[in-house]
Amino acid sequence: METSVAANPTALPAGPGRVVLGVTGGIAAYKAAELTRILVKAGTAVDVVMTDAATRFVTPMTFQALSGRPVLTDLWQSGAGDGMGHIALSRGADAILVAPASADFLAKLAQGRADDLLSTLCLARDCPLFVAPAMNRQMWAHAATRRNVAQLVADGVVVLGPDTGELACKEHGEGRMLEPADLIAALSASRVPKLLAGKRVLLTAGPTFEAIDPVRGITNSSSGKMGFALAQAAAEAGAVVTVVAGPSALPTPTGVRRVDVTSAAQMADAVLARVADCDVFVGVAAVADYTPETAHAQKIKKSGAPLTLTLKPTLDILATVAARLGAPFCVGFAAESDEVERFAEDKRKRKKLPLLVANRAQDALGSDDNEVTLLDADGAHRLPRMDKLALARRLVAEIARRLPSP
Ligand code: CTP
Numbered sequence: 001m002e003t004s005v006a007a008n009p010t011a012l013p014a015g016p017g018r019v020v021l022g023v024t025g026g027i028a029a030y031k032a033a034e035l036t037r038i039l040v041k042a043g044t045a046v047d048v049v050m051t052d053a054a055t056r057f058v059t060p061m062t063f064q065a066l067s068g069r070p071v072l073t074d075l076w077q078s079g080a081g082d083g084m085g086h087i088a089l090s091r092g093a094d095a096i097l098v099a100p101a102s103a104d105f106l107a108k109l110a111q112g113r114a115d116d117l118l119s120t121l122c123l124a125r126d127c128p129l130f131v132a133p134a135m136n137r138q139m140w141a142h143a144a145t146r147r148n149v150a151q152l153v154a155d156g157v158v159v160l161g162p163d164t165g166e167l168a169c170k171e172h173g174e175g176r177m178l179e180p181a182d183l184i185a186a187l188s189a190s191r192v193p194k195l196l197a198g199k200r201v202l203l204t205a206g207p208t209f210e211a212i213d214p215v216r217g218i219t220n221s222s223s224g225k226m227g228f229a230l231a232q233a234a235a236e237a238g239a240v241v242t243v244v245a246g247p248s249a250l251p252t253p254t255g256v257r258r259v260d261v262t263s264a265a266q267m268a269d270a271v272l273a274r275v276a277d278c279d280v281f282v283g284v285a286a287v288a289d290y291t292p293e294t295a296h297a298q299k300i301k302k303s304g305a306p307l308t309l310t311l312k313p314t315l316d317i318l319a320t321v322a323a324r325l326g327a328p329f330c331v332g333f334a335a336e337s338d339e340v341e342r343f344a345e346d347k348r349k350r351k352k353l354p355l356l357v358a359n360r361a362q363d364a365l366g367s368d369d370n371e372v373t374l375l376d377a378d379g380a381h382r383l384p385r386m387d388k389l390a391l392a393r394r395l396v397a398e399i400a401r402r403l404p405s406p
Pocket of ligand 1: 204264282283284285286287288289314315316317318319331332333334335336347
């Protein structure tokens with residue numbers, strides 16, 4: 001089964017240091033409250049600026065309580081001190097995000113008008129501007145809105161969405177504001193260097209499940225966190241990413257294509273069907289090394305006598321990919337319980353990998369952070385302990401600098 005983009009609210013990268021969140025008039029203004037909450041939780045300072053129309057949908061008090069900072073609504077109210085408060089507000093910001101951005105506000109921005117605080121800030125800025133449109137589908141499809149959006153894109157404004165789905169007017173179509181987690185992922189990704197732009201990355205992640213009978217099987221305790229974090233980091237770095245995932249409840253990172261599989265054999269088939277046109281292959285999955293010789297069609301009944309299972313080896317997906325003619329740049333993971341570097345280096349050589357990421361099995365399983373050693377032809381390079389997303393971003397940088405130049 002192949003599915004596409006969904007947000008991963010549990011693995012949000014830390015947002016920029018300070019964001020000006022512009023809220024314009026629309027039902028989706030309530031989602032801006034949730035957006036504020038998530039940004040603040042990730043350590044981002046959020047200065048909320050509301051248009052007059054926005055205050056008809058959600059009160060400034062809501063945003064003030066969530067952001068813990070004053071909410072600005074009026075061009076004149078901000079002019080405390082030297083009277084240039086509106087300029088100062090955008091000057092120190094890492095980004096301005098207008099969410100929701102109404103059709104009217106997009107039109108105003110496209111014309112470069114500055115007749116309220118938010119539009120003035122957008123004009124007097126030296127940071128990136130993101131807009132998340134939200135409107136009725138006919139307004140979004142209207143020639144005037146299309147013209148305005150094209151103008152904004154030409155002016156360097158980043159337009160996020162909109163999505164297709166049920167709209168506040170009870171119609172179905174394009175015009176729905178992106179979910180807060182998608183907006184935050186886009187905001188964070190925009191700050192990541194595009195080290196893998198134009199590259200296609202294929203990964204395996206999670207455990208596999210080898211059926212014994214219809215209700216039982218052999219699996220392992222891999223959570224899939226490292227593989228999904230790496231998929232997210234590669235997508236942030238501009239790669240086209242496909243993750244072949246064993247059974248895992250983790251949500252798919254934004255912009256990543258996901259192929260769900262169950263067994264090691266299915267994982268091998270899914271990888272080998274897609275590997276031909278990829279530049280990088282990373283085997284993060286904890287693939288079962290053995291699978292039952294036969295999966296019983298019926299549930300095995302308890303007889304009281306000992307039960308013997310015969311297991312046969314599975315295909316080593318990573319070694320198979322690395323042995324192909326014109327193989328992609330292959331990266332392996334090795335979880336060892338002892339003598340980590342020695343066993344891992346043996347593994348790297350045996351599987352003919354340019355790069356292997358080794359760790360202590362006890363350290364990584366299910367945990368949110370990890371401490372690894374990189375092994376390549378030059379030897380072992382220890383990395384400090386860090387959370388899995390930070391590590392994933394570091395690994396992306398390590399992979400990017402080892403890729404053959406085009
Ligand atoms: N791998 C694979 N296909 C398999 C088994 C492993 O692609 N059938 C990949 C994993 O995704 C990981 C690396 O190979 O990148 C781990 O190598 P492996 O030799 O299987 O590690 P261990 O299972 O730890 O091996 P051993 O039991 O021999 O230590």
